[in-house]
Amino acid sequence: MTTRFDWNDLRYFLAVAQQGTLTGAARRLGTDHATVSRRVAALERAIAAKLFERAPQGYFLTLSGERLLAHAEAMEAQATAATEELGRPEVGVTGTVRINSLEGFGNVFLAPRIGRFAEKHPQLRLELVTIQQIVALSKREGDVAIGLAPPKESRFVTTRLTDYDLGLYAAPAYLERHAPIRRRDDLVHHAFVGYVDDLVFTRGLDYLDEVLPGLKARIQSSSLTAQMTITERGHGICVLPSFMAAERPGLVPVLAQEVRLTRSYWLFTHADLADTARVRTVTRFIQEEIAENRDCFTVDGRSSGPQSSPQPPQ
Numbered sequence: 001m002t003t004r005f006d007w008n009d010l011r012y013f014l015a016v017a018q019q020g021t022l023t024g025a026a027r028r029l030g031t032d033h034a035t036v037s038r039r040v041a042a043l044e045r046a047i048a049a050k051l052f053e054r055a056p057q058g059y060f061l062t063l064s065g066e067r068l069l070a071h072a073e074a075m076e077a078q079a080t081a082a083t084e085e086l087g088r089p090e091v092g093v094t095g096t097v098r099i100n101s102l103e104g105f106g107n108v109f110l111a112p113r114i115g116r117f118a119e120k121h122p123q124l125r126l127e128l129v130t131i132q133q134i135v136a137l138s139k140r141e142g143d144v145a146i147g148l149a150p151p152k153e154s155r156f157v158t159t160r161l162t163d164y165d166l167g168l169y170a171a172p173a174y175l176e177r178h179a180p181i182r183r184r185d186d187l188v189h190h191a192f193v194g195y196v197d198d199l200v201f202t203r204g205l206d207y208l209d210e211v212l213p214g215l216k217a218r219i220q221s222s223s224l225t226a227q228m229t230i231t232e233r234g235h236g237i238c239v240l241p242s243f244m245a246a247e248r249p250g251l252v253p254v255l256a257q258e259v260r261l262t263r264s265y266w267l268f269t270h271a272d273l274a275d276t277a278r279v280r281t282v283t284r285f286i287q288e289e290i291a292e293n294r295d296c297f298t299v300d301g302r303s304s305g306p307q308s309s310p311q312p313p314q
Contacts, residue, residue, distance in 0.1 A: 005046030012039035013051060014072045017065065018096045020058040028094070028125070073276045095278040098127040099286075100145040103224045105265055106130035108244045109293075110146075110286070117285045124278060143269060143279050146286070148204035150266045157274040159267045159283070162290050164297040165242045166207065166261040168254035173234040181254055187212050191236035193227045196220040204263050207239040211259055243296045260299065265290075 015025035015036065022033035029036065044051050051065035061069060076095070101110060107130055118126055150158035168187075175181070179189050192208065194217030200206050208215040219236055221227050224244075231238040232250045239261065245251050267286060273279045290297075 009039045009043040010072045012036050016059050017069050093121050093277050093281050094123040096125040097143045097278050097282045100129045103130045104241050104244050113289050145268050155271050156268045161265040161267050162297050163264050165299045168259050169240045169245045169251040170237045170254050171234040192217045193219045193230045193236040193238040196222050
C-alpha cells in the first residue's frame, strides 16, 4: 500500500528525467544533488516503485518511471498554462528540449536564431544536435526533429514546415580552370563533391542521379558543411540548398535555369510530448521563424506553407 507523497517531489523527479543526472537536475532547480537524490528516493518509497536505473552514464527511467513521466509532464503543462494566462509565459517554460536537425537547416538557419529565443526563455535549456544520422525520435534521442520526410509510425505529430530548393554550385576559380558547362551533359566531365554513397541514410539526400543518371561524387563526405567547404576551395561542383549557398559569396550557381531540385523539411515530435509546454514553445518558435523567412528557402520565393498531420490516436 502506497502512502501519500509530497507533490513537490514530482518536480525533482521530472528534473532528473529530463536532465539525466542528479547534478544537471540540481543545477536546473537551484539546489544540490544530495537534495535531489533524497527527494527522488522519498517519492520512490511513497509510491513503492523504482523510477530510475542508476548507471555511470546517468539516470535512466524504468517502466514505472516512464509511466509517471507522462503524468508529471502533463502536470507541468497545466502549471505552465496557468502561468501563461497570468501573462508571464517566459517564467513558466522550463526543462530541456533536444532538437535533432539535418545539418544544413540546423547550422545555417536555426543556429543564428536560437540564441535570441533562448534569451526569452531563461529557464529553458536547448540542445541542438546536427549529427546527420540522428534525426529519429524512436529511442528518445530527441524531443523535436527536423527531417526530409515524416516518420511512418502513428505515434508522431508531424508538420511540413516548408519546401526548399537545391541547385548546383561551384567556386569561380574551379569554373575558370575547367571546361565550360553549357548544358547538363557537360557535367560528366567535371568533378563532384557529395555524400559518401553507403552513408546516405535517407533517399532525400541522394541527389546526383536526379542531376544526371550515373553521376558520382569524386570527393565524398558525410557532412554537408564539409562538402560546401571543399567546393568553396575550388575542388568540384556540389548540390547545395539555395539558402545555404546564398550565405557564401565564394559560390556561384551552375546551370541555374536547368537544374533545380526541391525537398521539404518536416518537423515531428512524439505524440506524448507534443503538447508539453517546452516542446510546444520550441515548435512554435521554429514555425514562426520559417514563416518570417520563407522566401529564403525557394529561388523564386514561392509560398509553401506548413501542413500538420492529425493528432495520432491515443
